[in-house]
Amino acid sequence: xxxxxxxxxxxxxxxxxxxxxxxxxxxxxxxxxxxxxxxxxxxxxxxxxxxxxxxxxxxxxxxxxxxxxxxx
Amino acid sequence: xxxxxxxxxxxxxxxxxxxxxxxxxxxxxxxxxxxxxxxxxxxxxxxxxxxxxxxxxxxxxxxxxxxxxxxxxxxxxxxxxxxxxxxxxxxxxxxxxxxxxxxxxxxxxxxxxxxxxxxxxxxxxxxxxxxxxxxxxxxxxxxxxxxxxxxxxxxxxxxxxxxxxxxxxxxxxxxxxxxxxxxxxxxxxxxxxxxxxxxxxxxxxxxxxxxxxxxxxxxxxxxxxxxxxxxxxxxxxxxxxxxxxxxxxxxxxxxxx
Numbered sequence: 594x595x596x597x598x599x600x601x602x603x604x605x606x607x608x609x610x611x612x613x614x615x616x617x618x619x620x621x622x623x624x625x626x627x628x629x630x631x632x633x634x635x636x637x638x639x640x641x642x643x644x645x646x647x648x649x650x651x652x653x654x655x656x657x658x659x660x661x662x663x664x665x
Numbered sequence: 666x667x668x669x670x671x672x673x674x675x676x677x678x679x680x681x682x683x684x685x686x687x688x689x690x691x692x693x694x695x696x697x698x699x700x701x702x703x704x705x706x707x708x709x710x711x712x713x714x715x716x717x718x719x720x721x722x723x724x725x726x727x728x729x730x731x732x733x734x735x736x737x738x739x740x741x742x743x744x745x746x747x748x749x750x751x752x753x754x755x756x757x758x759x760x761x762x763x764x765x766x767x768x769x770x771x772x773x774x775x776x777x778x779x780x781x782x783x784x785x786x787x788x789x790x791x792x793x794x795x796x797x798x799x800x801x802x803x804x805x806x807x808x809x810x811x812x813x814x815x816x817x818x819x820x821x822x823x824x825x826x827x828x829x830x831x832x833x834x835x836x837x838x839x840x841x842x843x844x845x846x847x848x849x850x851x852x853x854x855x856x857x858x859x860x861x862x863x864x865x866x867x868x869x870x871x872x873x874x875x876x877x878x879x880x881x882x883x884x885x886x887x888x889x890x891x892x893x894x895x896x897x898x899x900x901x902x903x904x905x906x907x908x909x910x911x912x913x914x915x916x917x918x919x920x921x922x
Contacts, residue, residue, distance in 0.1 A: 605713040624716050630725055631714055632757035637750075639757050657713065659723050659754050663695055664710025664740050665685030665825070665874030 600652040611650060618645035621658075631660045669898070671870050673847050674763055674816045675796035676734075682894040683736065683849065685874025686724065686824075687881070691704070696727035698877055702887040706734040708765055708872065710741070711751050711758075724899045730759065736797065738765040743778070745785040752789060764789070766817070766838065768797040774853075775825040790814035798850050802836040804843060807873045811846055818846050819872065822863060823853030826875040830859040832864060841867040856886075857893035864897025865905075 600613045604624075611620060617640065621628060632642040634657040640648065670677035684704040689695035699707055705913060707728060715721055728735075737755035740750040745768060752764045765784055770778030777800055789796045797817035798810050807818045820840060823829035830853065831837065841848055850863035851872040863871045874889055880886035 605716055607717070619885070625719055626714060626716065630758065632711075632754040634750075634754060639753055642757070657754075658716060659711050660714050661709040661735060661737065661756065662712045663686035663689060663692070663724055663753075664712075664738055665687040665708055665872075 600650065600654075602650055602652070602654040602656060604656045605658055608642075613652075615648050615650045617648040617650060617656075620650065620656075621645060624658075626658060631658050633658050669710070669902070671847065673706075675761075678734075679703075680705045680869035680891075680894075681898055682860070682871055682890055683708065683872040684877060684887070684890075685727065687740075687871065687874055688878035690725065692722050692727040694883060695878070698883045698887040699728060701884050701891070702873075702877065703891045705732070706736050708736045708740075708874070709736045711737055711739075711755050712852065734763065734767050735759075735761060736763060737761050738799075739767050741769075742767065743769050743772075743781075744745070745781040745788070748785045749788060753792075753793065756794070761794045762793060764796070764801060765797045766905065777801055777821070779803070783809055786810055786815050787813040797847075797849065802833050802840065804836060804839045807840045808843060811844055815846065817869075817888060818844055819833075819849045819851040819853040822850050825852040825859055826879075827853050828855030828876060829853050830855050831862055831866070834862075837863070837866050837868070857889040860890050860893040861900070864894055865901045867901055870894070879917035 598613050599610050602609050636655050671681045680703045682704045683706045684702050685708045686695050739751045742748040748768045755761050768778050768781040786796050795816040798815045799819045802820040822831040847869040849870045850868045854873050855876050860871050877883050877886045
């Protein structure tokens with residue numbers, strides 16, 4: 594059950610529940626993700642990392658947070 | 666010789682060996698191998714951050730992107746859309762414009778889908794990317810990639826990770842002769858001999874991952890590749906002798922006792 598003041602979002606394919614007034618910036622900080630080393634996509638659109646504070650998460654938002662790993 | 670640099674998208678590199686960073690046992694083995702190989706460019710993949718376990722180390726802790734050029738790739742992409750999405754994200758991570766495009770067409774042989782590859786190259790170039798393109802060893806496709814603005818042509822020697830070495834020397838030579846773009850032989854090289862051979866055909870560089878990462882002794886192979894590329898390059902520039910089916914004595918006949 595999700596409480597009234599909570600919303601369900603997806604982060605990297607996994608369900609995640611946050612407060613309904615959460616900004617993307619708050620989430621990234623809470624997840625302890627180094628902003629300089631990642632790219633963020635919200636509902637398949639790339640997010641300008643300078644504008645994270647202005648983006649308030651909504652129910653069913655789908656986030657992808659990616660970085661570089663070893664590859665050939 | 667020190668002036669003989671690999672130039673890609675107007676930037677010069679002393680090393681003509683590009684190495685991949687996948688398939689190593691761990692980041693330490695990877696970073697040590699990169700160091701021993703002397704490579705100044707490494708390929709990297711774009712993947713999800715493990716948001717629930719951040720105790721795991723990350724690549725940037727081991728290979729400093731300020732010292733080594735990260736070349737984001739699109740490994741694992743099978744359509745133009747996937748590849749474009751991946752590289753747009755890669756650019757967002759830290760302003761990377763130099764990228765390696767790789768659109769695969771078949772899961773078993775990992776050959777590139779050249780129609781999707783060509784389409785993606787055209788779009789990426791328009792978006793300001795400097796695109797190094799993994800492609801088949803087909804001179805006609807290589808020409809078309811060049812025509813749409815690729816920054817480097819990267820034909821395969823043989824299937825990715827196969828270690829089969831160069832299967833079609835003639836095609837690579839034709840591509841070398843027709844293009845002024847950097848020619849980087851990518852995929853399939855198995856050992857130092859293969860890397861040297863690619864360089865002797867006139868390639869501007871080679872890209873190696875599996876051959877180093879999966880060798881019994883990766884550090885030794887990393888060094889072997891470094892010297893093979895230097896050796897192959899010098900050999901190519903030196904102007905080799907003509908082949909002759911008959912012998913030609915190396916010592917003078919005069920003064921024979």
